[in-house]
Amino acid sequence: MANALIWFRNDLRTIDHEPLLRAAAADQCFAVQCIDPRQFETTALGFHRTGPFEIADTPELFTDFRKQIEKHCEARPPLGEPSQINCELPEGLEAGEIPTLNSLGRLSQSKDDRCLNRFPGGQTAGNQRLQEYIWDEDRLRVYKQTPNGILAPNDSSKFSPWLAHGCISARTIADHVRRYEDERVENKSTYWMIFELLWRDYFRWITRIQSWTSSNRQKKTKRSTIGLVQPAAENQSSNRPTETTSAQINIRNASGSETSPRVLSRERLPNRGWSRTKSRVLAAA
Numbered sequence: 001m002a003n004a005l006i007w008f009r010n011d012l013r014t015i016d017h018e019p020l021l022r023a024a025a026a027d028q029c030f031a032v033q034c035i036d037p038r039q040f041e042t043t044a045l046g047f048h049r050t051g052p053f054e055i056a057d058t059p060e061l062f063t064d065f066r067k068q069i070e071k072h073c074e075a076r077p078p079l080g081e082p083s084q085i086n087c088e089l090p091e092g093l094e095a096g097e098i099p100t101l102n103s104l105g106r107l108s109q110s111k112d113d114r115c116l117n118r119f120p121g122g123q124t125a126g127n128q129r130l131q132e133y134i135w136d137e138d139r140l141r142v143y144k145q146t147p148n149g150i151l152a153p154n155d156s157s158k159f160s161p162w163l164a165h166g167c168i169s170a171r172t173i174a175d176h177v178r179r180y181e182d183e184r185v186e187n188k189s190t191y192w193m194i195f196e197l198l199w200r201d202y203f204r205w206i207t208r209i210q211s212w213t214s215s216n217r218q219k220k221t222k223r224s225t226i227g228l229v230q231p232a233a234e235n236q237s238s239n240r241p242t243e244t245t246s247a248q249i250n251i252r253n254a255s256g257s258e259t260s261p262r263v264l265s266r267e268r269l270p271n272r273g274w275s276r277t278k279s280r281v282l283a284a285a
Contacts, residue, residue: 001027001028002026002027002028003026003027003028003029003030004022004023004024004025004026004028004029004030005023005029005030005031005032006019006020006023006029006030006031006032007032007033007034008031008032008033009033009166010164010165010166011166012033012122012123012165012166012167013123013126013166013167013168013169014081014082014123015078015079015080015081015123015127015168015169015172016078016079016168016169016171016172017079017169018079020082021079021080021081021082024082024083024084024085024086026086027086028086028087028088029085029086029087030087030089031085031087035099035104037104037105040101040104040105040106055205055208055209056209058202058205058206058209062198062199062202065198065202066195066198066202069198069201070198075170075171075174075175076171077171077175078169078171078172078175116151116152116153117153117158119158119161119162121161121162121165121167122167123162123167123168125162125167126159126162126167126168127168127172129157129158129159129162130159130168130172130173130176133154133157133158133159134176134177134180135176135180137154138184139154139157140157140177140180140189140190140193141184141185141187141189142189143156143157143189143190143192143193144188144189144192145189157193159173163200170197170200170201173193173197174194174197177190177193177194
C-alpha cells in the first residue's frame, strides 16, 4: 500500500497544487499543517507577523526581467483539484483541534464600522473575491485607472492577502485574466494585472538573492582582486581580513596603502554559491 504525506506550508489550497494532486493518487494521502506560534508573535518593531533564467541570474532591472518573461514565457493553466483523497488515520492517532486566536495569544479584535474592506481567510473566500472583482463587478476592465484609490473595496483587486498566504495562486489569477480577455475585452487594464503579477515574481527572486548575499556577508570574508576588503572605520591595524556589513569600505592596493573609500555594488562582489534552483514565471505562492 502506497502512502503519501502532504505538508501544507504557505500553500493551503486544493486548486493548482501539484504536490497534492500527485499525492491524491496514493492509496492513503495524509495532509498536515503545522501552526507555528512564532507566526503570531510581535516583531522588534512592534508589528504582528501575521523563468527563463536561474534565480542567480535574475536581471537587476525589472524592465529587463519583464521583457525576457514576456518574450519567452507564458503562465500555464492552473491545475484542477484532486477528484478524491483517501485518508484514514491510523488507530490511536487523532487529528487534533484547530487552535483559536485566543489560544495563540491573540485576542479577537472588534470590527470597526468605518472599515470598508474585509479579508476572510481561505481558498473559498479568495476564489469568491476573484469572481466578484473580475466577473460580477466587471472591475478588471478599469483596473489600471483605479488601483491608487485604496480605500473602496473595488478600487483595486485586493487579491494580495490570499496570494500571500497561498490561498490562491498567481497562475489562477492569470487564467482568469486570459479568459476575461477572450470573453469580454482585452485592454491596458487586463495587461496591467499580468504586469503586477510579474512585479510580484520579480521581487520574490530578488529578495532571495539579497537574502543570500546578506547572509553570506556574515559568514565569509570578501576579497577583491587587488587586496583585502576591510571596514573603513575600524580594524585598520590588523592584517587579518575582516568582514564588513557596511557598503562603504576601503580597498588596500597591492602596495598596502589604502585607496579612497568607495561603495561596491552587489555585482562586484563574488557571486559563487547562489542557489541553482530555477525560477518559474508566476510561481505558486
